[in-house]
Structures are given as C-alpha cells and as structure tokens.
Amino acid sequence: MGLFDKLFGKKKKTDSESDSKQKEQPKVKVAVIYYSSTGTNYQLAKWAEEGAKQEGAEVKLVKVAELAPQTAIDSNSAWKAHLEETKDVPEASVDDLEWADAFIFSTPTRFGNLPSQMKQFLDTAGGLWGQGKLVNKVASGISSAGNPRGGQEKTVKHLYTTMMHWGAIIAAPGYTSPVAFSSGGNPYGTSVTVGDEGMQEDVQEAVKDQAKRTVTVTSMVKEGQEK
Numbered sequence: 310m311g312l313f314d315k316l317f318g319k320k321k322k323t324d325s326e327s328d329s330k331q332k333e334q335p336k337v338k339v340a341v342i343y344y345s346s347t348g349t350n351y352q353l354a355k356w357a358e359e360g361a362k363q364e365g366a367e368v369k370l371v372k373v374a375e376l377a378p379q380t381a382i383d384s385n386s387a388w389k390a391h392l393e394e395t396k397d398v399p400e401a402s403v404d405d406l407e408w409a410d411a412f413i414f415s416t417p418t419r420f421g422n423l424p425s426q427m428k429q430f431l432d433t434a435g436g437l438w439g440q441g442k443l444v445n446k447v448a449s450g451i452s453s454a455g456n457p458r459g460g461q462e463k464t465v466k467h468l469y470t471t472m473m474h475w476g477a478i479i480a481a482p483g484y485t486s487p488v489a490f491s492s493g494g495n496p497y498g499t500s501v502t503v504g505d506e507g508m509q510e511d512v513q514e515a516v517k518d519q520a521k522r523t524v525t526v527t528s529m530v531k532e533g534q535e536k
C-alpha cells in the first residue's frame with residue numbers, strides 16, 4: 310500500500326469511472342488562461358487543456374494580452390520568438406470568464422507575485438464581479454519561477470486571493486492524489502522551476518491531474534446547483 314492509500318485509504322478513479330460520470334451531465338466548460346514570456350506556462354497550459362479534455366470537459370485555451378513595451382520584448386530573443394510562435398492563440402476576454410464553469414490559470418512568478426499582464430486581465434473582471442457572475446465558478450492555479458523556492462506557491466496564493474474576492478471555489482490539489490507527492494505536485498497548485506535548459510522537473514502528470522480534479526470539482530458544484 311502506497312503512502313497516499315495509507316493516509317487517505319481511497320483510490321483514484323479509473324479512466325472508465327471518470328468517463329461514465331462525465332457522460333451523465335452536460336460538459337463542464339473550462340477556460341485555461343495563461344501568461345507566458347518564454348513558453349513554460351504555455352506548455353503547462355497545454356497540459357492542463359489535455360488533462361481537462363481527458364476528463365470530458367469542453368476547453369478553451371487562451372492567453373492574456375502582452376503589455377510589455379516592444380523594446381523589452383526585442384531585448385530577449387526567447388520572449389520575441391515565443392510571442393511569434395503563439396500569435397494565433399486567442400486572447401483571453403471577460404467573455405471567456407462568463408462562458409466558463411471553471412478556470413485554470415497558469416502564470417510565471419514576477420518578484421514573488423503575479424505578472425502585471427495576468428493581474429491586468431484579472432482586473433478587467435470588475436464588471437462581471439459586480440453582477441455576481443463569477444460566484445461559484447471553480448478556479449485552480451499553476452505557476453513557474455526561475456529558482457526552486459523563488460515564490461511559485463506565493464504566486465498561486467496571490468491568484469487565489471483574487472478568486473476569493475470573486476466568490477470562486479478554489480480547487481487546489483491538496484493531497485487528494487498520489488501525484489501530489491511527485492514532481493511538481495504540491496497542495497497549492499502544480500509548480501515548476503525553469504532554467505536555461507527549460508523545466509527542471511517533469512510536471513506533466515501533476516498538471517493533468519490538477520486539471521482533472523478541477524473538472525471533477527466543477528461537476529460536483531454544477532450538480533449541486535441543479536438540485
């Protein structure tokens with residue numbers, strides 16, 4: 310028996326169990342919303358998209374608008390190349406927030422905090438917030454940073470502060486899956502350290518697992534609201 314089973318005495322759902330549960334109700338709609346300068350969070354967001362789809366969700370992958378001056382972008386060839394590579398990814402709008410039942414955010418750390426690009430996007434939600442349209446949406450966060458303890462968890466918690474103001478329901482991974490004990494897994498939201506060689510750990514499974522849990526929690530919330 311593994312550590313997870315000893316602690317919690319329960320098993321993860323099999324794929325067929327997940328599939329049959331999902332078929333009983335309308336698809337959960339997930340907006341995977343990311344910001345990325347050099348590609349890490351784009352990759353994390355794509356894994357989240359994959360995980361949510363595997364759990365039966367309808368998914369939109371969108372990036373928040375770049376706000377940095379062109380001179381800053383031009384001074385970093387990786388940044389410039391990444392923006393060119395992802396120019397066809399649709400930009401996130403408040404309509405995506407209204408459409409989705411759940412949000413999965415993926416964002417780098419900037420001085421232990423959210424990048425201004427992500428914060429600016431969140432700040433466009435004031436109108437929806439005022440109409441109560443963000444209440445009971447489900448939210449989950451993923452992050453990256455350049456150093457192993459460079460503020461990844463803090464960044465996720467900054468994101469969750471905004472979610473609390475929205476009245477959103479935070480689907481943090483907790484220790485709800487054995488994946489939480491593996492690379493990138495943590496109770497707040499999957500995180501990774503990224504260096505010159507790219508990601509320092511393989512966090513793909515942790516991201517997918519978090520995305521699946523987000524869909525599962527959202528199904529429960531939707532089911533509860535229909536009663």
Ligand SMILES: Cc1cc2nc3c(=O)[nH]c(=O)nc-3n(C[C@H](O)[C@H](O)[C@H](O)COP(=O)(O)O)c2cc1C
Pocket residue numbers: 344345346347348349350351416417418419420421422453454455456457458459460503
């Ligand atoms: C202005 C700025 C601030 C940053 N602050 C931090 C930080 O506080 N801690 C850290 O470990 N890395 C920091 N980094 C590194 C980024 O978090 C890292 O490049 C990012 O996670 C890569 O994600 P991306 O490839 O999706 O852009 C900073 C980078 C920049 C440009």
